[in-house]
Amino acid sequence: MSGLRILVPVKRVIDYAVKPRVNRAQTAVETASVKHSMNPFDELSIEEAVRLRERKLPVEEIVAFTAGPPKAQDILRTAMAMGADKGIHVQLDEKDASQQLEPLGVAKLLKKVVQEQKSNLVILGKQSIDDDAGQTGQMLAGLLDWPQATQASKVDIEGDVVTVTREVDGGVETLKTKLPMVITTDLRLNEPRYASLPNIMKAKKKPLEKKTLRDYEEKFGARLKTIKVTEPPPRKGGVKVEDVDGMISKLKELGAL
């Protein structure tokens, strides 16, 4: 069989340990001066690609791809420190409405990249934790007319036959198909590694291509408009009671007794 050419799209999102806050105008989540990092599902994708190589599978190249603001470069460097061979950064101007990407736009863009890079396996996170759309992988598979296995918890490749295990309600489901294909990752797939210092240094020397949307002839613009973003209602505080009698009378008051 031919070698594996793996494309791993990654996204820079607000760090998942940071509590997101809605901006004053209630149009979006506040992103300025908030810690960002790689979408955790994408970390799993990179890790899986690197592990395929470590399992001595004929991995020719692992390409990490991102579309985002200039800062998104940081996560490409992280991806390369984890083991990707090169990075492609499509720089987006966040203020330009025609550059606002929705899942379909991303999928169209990825299709172009797949063709350009001659990828035969795309591993992506099943969703990004900021938009929670969970659509890109499926749309990409549709556009490419490739088989797809979503929410993978285990991936085995032998020759050009791929076996993917996915967790479903109350059990697991095992799928089998042939390359080329699209896989989306789920939490139990693996445990992403730390970026080690020597690899961080090496990653600095790995190639990083910079592009813009204009390099890909296609319409990517957004079709949806966000009307309003609101936080969930705050949790009501509890009441302290002095003693058992106090608690009982309070419960009676609330009609619980």
Add this chain to the structure above:
Amino acid sequence: MATSFRFAASLRRASQSPRPAPCLSRFRSTVQVRWTGSTSATSEPHQPVEKGIGKGGAAPAKVIKFTSEAYPELQRNSRFAKLTQEHVDYFQNLLGAESAIIDGLSKDASEDIEPFNSDWMRKYRGHAQLVLKPQSTDEVSKILKYCNDNLLAVVPQGGNTGLVGGSVPVFDEIVINLQKMNNIRSFDEVSGILVADAGVILEVADNFLAERRHIFPLDLGAKGSCQIGGNVATNAGGLRLLRYGSLHGNVLGIEVVLPDGTIVDDLSKLRKNNTGYDIKQLFIGGEGTIGIITGISILCPQRSPAINVAYFGLESYEKCQEAFKEAKNQLSEILSAFELMDGRTQKLINRATGKKLPLEGEHPFFCLIETSGSNTDHDNEKLQSFLEHVMETSIVSDGVLAQDQTQIQELWSCREGIPECLGHWGGVYKYDLSLPISDMYDLVNDVRDRLMKAGLVGDEDFHPVVDVVGYGHMGDANLHLNVPTRRYDKEVEKQLEPFVYEWVQMKNGSISAEHGLGIAKKPFIGYSRSDTMIRLMKQIKDLYDPNGIMNPYKYI
């Protein structure tokens, strides 16, 4: 465990679930969280009720020995009155609410009192029959006056997370617990000065400040349980000392009640005040022997939005020192922590929890570096050039840099999780020492050799000692020498003491850098303080507490 939580965390975010975090015992908000929420990654003291962390192996005995039995040389001071029903009635009347008093005299309340009688290390246990939980400074004043007049001995108690048995009674002293005094009184966003009751939990104070972009200048593993009054009374050091300095500098004022009931209101909010003796300093680190702190005013710095954490493996202690020198040199003002851990501690964490370590391969030493600053780009640039330098010059053999908040927490858990993991086999002999930085680790080697020679260390059940390990705040020249054991054993004690103390004395170190004296270190103060110093201290004790009712049998 840590990893499953990590996934759970991302999953939770992914589904935007409004449910509270599955964090078992604590609630954490927003940024700068170091707690990974798994049982495997906590640190230092927990709630006193959370005893017996041993999972399999030699679990600790169910019952803690009474301090009075373990140390028969301690005798109850017969001058102190015995608790009577009349006393209890007085307090009941004074405090009113039933929940403010645990009365073990007129009824059997041993189960309720137990957590107040014993420490989290399971080393000390007293016979107190009465616990009082005053709600105001005024109540504390009335309690102390009554106790002083009636010669009732007392033990002031905060979160009871101390490591030297200072916050639990020895005999039948009355426990005065400040948990009900937990209001934040004021915070000035311009000056950064916080005024709060003594019973406010450190983490609560820090979260309160985090919302206002400030930070409590003290951080330690027990933050979820310990109280700021207790922190001040014991002059706790912790993880941020390197950056923000000691409480002696940050505490601007205190409110304290003297044994005779006098309320000393010195809640100064001034940074400068050169008018007379600085009396408050006597109470900072006074361990409740001359008064009870009921409120503090403290200077809190601006919280740094940009935090980075790196974790290194190094081949020798000399390399650790070089790395520290370089870190000070190149990271200068953004360096906020430089922690040392020997390879043995990291292996024990792995053995106790099964947690995967961040670095593959064995290294005799590990260091954790934290930087915090106001500008991510600026910090990154500095950190990158520092990391490149230490890698290229082979000062460090390997290392990782946290890429996100969760990795920051996981790396911190390799340091903060040590104390709890060491308790896994039963008990730990803990020494908290200040030493010249160049000789710091020699002590660990010397003690290990000594115990090896005595045939006390090994993997078999009949060996009392599991290992001899060292870790600590390299930045503050503060070593934690720990001897995890399967049981507390007199033979081990004989080998350790006074050997350790003599060693420290020889190097002009301190036998207690940040843990205090309590009951554990009281007999050994002479190794670090001259007779003259001890005499002066005793004069102060006699001056403020002539009847000696405050936290007796401890300190000096």
